[in-house]
Amino acid sequence: MTDARLFRRPRLNMLLVLFLGLATASAWLSVVYLPTPLVDRMMREDISHEAENWRTRVLYALEGGSLTFERGQLTAADAEWLDEVTTLSDIYRFKLFTADGRVFWSSRPSDVGTVNEKPYFQDVVARGRKYYKAEMKPMEEVDSHLHTEHDHHLPGETLCVAEIYTPVMHDGRFVGAIEFYTDITEMGHIFTERLRNIFLALSSISLLLLLLTSVVIRHAGRTQVRMLRQRALKEREMMDDQMRLAREVRLLGELNEWLQSSRSLGELFEMVGRFMSHILPDCEGSVYVYSNSRDVLMGAASWNGGHHCDHIRAEDCWGLRRGRTYSFGASEVDFPCGHSEAQDDRPSFCFPVLAHGETVGLLHLKARPGLGVEDFRASQKLAQMCAEQISLAIANVQMRDQLHDRSIRDPLTGLYNRRHLTDTLRRLLERSGREDRPLSILSIDVDHFKRFNDTHGHDAGDMVLRAVGKVLEQACDGDETACRMGGEEFMLLLPDLGPEAAALRAEALRHAVEHISVRYGEKTLPRVTVSIGLAMHPDDGAMPQQLMKAADDALYDAKARGRNQVAIAGEETAGADATAPPQEPVQIGKAS
Incomplete structure (x- = not known):
């Protein structure tokens, strides 16, 4: 019994010292030799999440959505928006692919028309899965807009670049893909530093707990046990506060990013x-x-x-x-x-x-x-x-x-301008062709406007244009759009109106303008009249330029027949038979 008591405590202390040494060594080894796969996995998950967000933004921004990838064509508005993406984000390069791997748009124009024939495109991406790879590239191959005077990259330095393909699906079918490139060099440094800090904190806490445990074992006092529990509780509260703060900072950052990208x-x-x-x-x-x-x-x-x-x-x-x-x-x-x-x-x-x-x-x-x-x-x-x-x-x-x-409005009348009309007409024509819905267009011109300007002055002419614009704006309902094309020329888009209803609307507009009463100074200006040309889709054209030209040709017919009337494209007799009830004169403006 005496021999056992003599050797029991030294043996216990030796085991405790050995255990502490192994714990310390393993903690420091984990800090010095961080597992590279863990960092790679964290970066891959982060980039995949960001790529999914950007895929959603791109599909939302494109006018045709996923159908754009089936057609392999972009509108001018789509291309303008895509050109701004690389300057407003960490993405320095990206491409849009059709289902067969052909690039139909790229932030590098030289990539357009190339075809990705790599096995992973058909084996992975075409089956609806993301494809990710990261590799080191010379800084010269990375687009220069990433490198500003605030960067610390040196000439000839290599950067870690992530390349990720996200598939685009429509009704369960693969219709194309988006490939994003982003520089993750700094991200790798940040993740590595974070892991090191976490391992250091964990190892420090582990060592502290082991040391405190050894004190408790050696002294076997209830006071030390109570202090240990209080300290552990305080450290847990501190860690909880740090985790809460980190979560709040992360959510605030995400909130700011999403809010700034809202449309x-x-x-x-x-x-x-x-x-x-x-x-x-x-x-x-x-x-x-x-x-x-x-x-x-x-x-x-x-x-x-x-x-x-x-x-x-x-x-x-x-x-x-x-x-x-x-x-x-x-x-x-x-x-x-x-x-x-x-x-x-x-x-x-x-x-x-x-x-x-x-x-x-x-x-x-x-x-x-x-x-x-x-x-x-x-x-x-x-x-x-x-x-x-x-x-x-x-x-x-x-x-x-x-x-x-401001970019789509006419400053004088407040109506939409030519640019907006062209974009809207193109969109309405696509919808009409897809859903077999009627679409009519009116081309409107104020009669003898140049003579009116020469006689009464440009200020009076501007008042007349505003008065006509107000009548057109009040006549629009729902998706109907009134635009000023320039000078005294106007156009009206009438979706879902067939020939008879459009002719009635045109005649009512002519009547309304004819009964405008415009006050200028102390006098009432002479009566204002308009000539109107009517064209319809698809009888008079399937493209915006064709339909607008048909309406303009009908307008010239109305002017040739004596003005102040409606002419329908393709008809030799003037105007529509329909008449609108007479209206009382409307006081549009008054100037001192």
């Missing part, structure tokens, strides 16, 4: 609702945006059981009235906002959404039932960052919409 306010607010329900799951929320007239705020979205009114006024919200964040429930005496439907004691936040120094909307958050006040208050900083992301995205979409609207 409309409706799409943006749908993204806001989905992301906010994940970022702040314990808060009911709603978001409002100012109307164009800025007299009211329109309810845009709500989530997690929240409610938004159709519209509210700025005076209904204490945050908007004060011009800063309002926290209900933070003071001994405070008052709920008028837009808060549930007038209860739950705490809430009102964040004015600001962009470029101007208030563009409101973000309202309220604690869900059962959430403590302190827990809700702790979410204010994160909610404020979300409001900032949302505000910038709203401002960007509104600015983009304004710029786009």
